[in-house]
């Protein structure tokens with residue numbers, strides 16, 4: 001048996017998404033910028049997809065700009081804020097995805113804006129009092145804080161941060177890459193300026209996503225070139241990806257609450273089983289259902305001298321998961337997220353992440369393998 005519990009990294013594509021993309025892959029080759037039949041055909045498919053996505057988020061189609069995924073959408077939000085909206089200061093946190101963290105650093109190194117870091121607690125919750133203090137400035141500010149942390153699952157209240165941003169006249173960008181397709185968004189109710197999406201996090205294709213840009217913001221392109229995406233993103237559109245993205249969104253929102261309940265049950269079950277299996281176990285980030293992304297569980301296992309073998313052995317046993325740290329050329333580089341919450345990184349940690357395709361049998365198999373690995377290989 002082989003189980004895939006690394007759905008926060010990416011998800012398997014849904015069969016219905018493949019079905020939706022196939023006819024276009026085969027025959028829909030026209031360049032959407034061409035004015036002849038072939039071009040008009042693919043252009044119409046793109047615009048229908050955009051409208052369908054906008055309907056699901058209760059926003060206008062013109063507020064959706066297709067990008068190559070989450071990273072580009074995050075880059076676009078940050079760069080356009082400083083280059084077009086006059087932002088001179090970015091407030092973010094130390095536990096953002098690198099798509100935001102490294103982009104903010106790049107902007108700061110280029111001298112385009114300064115960056116301030118809001119404090120987070122040991123579970124990754126943003127300190128809203130500190131955020132309010134940081135917002136008390138005359139400089140035009142962008143707040144960029146992720147909706148759910150991809151490593152430790154902690155959720156942010158978009159409403160609370162949006163209210164603060166409104167009070168102090170700051171722009172608000174949220175990296176919603178891990179929550180898009182997993183929670184409902186009513187963009188008439190949540191006052192955000194930018195949110196981001198990557199289709200491959202909810203059973204869509206890789207290399208496609210979008211940036212939602214609130215219509216009150218007149219922004220500029222990040223990728224300059226042709227007049228595609230109303231001049232906001234040059235380059236021939238990823239037609240197949242866009243069709244796949246729209247289908248993945250439709251499937252995700254067809255029964256989003258049902259998926260949430262089903263996956264949350266598996267996560268709760270896994271927490272309970274781990275607490276029974278191990279005397280000394282802890283979890284990074286929030287785990288309570290209303291404070292924690294239901295697809296992610298970050299486990300802090302008991303200390304062992306052979307911790308370095310954990311992920312490798314689990315993989316050999318057929319359990320695909322990821323850790324909070326990435327190894328490169330023999331040197332272990334710690335997770336900036338675990339560092340940012342001052343977690344005990346001397347204990348081995350594993351991020352298990354689930355999808356609506358994950359079954360209880362798979363969780364049981366993973367739990368059994370984890371137990372064996374700790375009892376035999378790592379003992």
Ligand SMILES: Cc1ncc(COP(=O)(O)O)c(C=O)c1O
Pocket residue numbers: 008009068069070071072074097099146149150175177178197198199207209
């Ligand atoms: C929170 C978050 N933001 C951004 C990204 C980047 O998205 P993409 O892989 O589509 O560029 C990811 C993907 O790992 C993510 O988890």
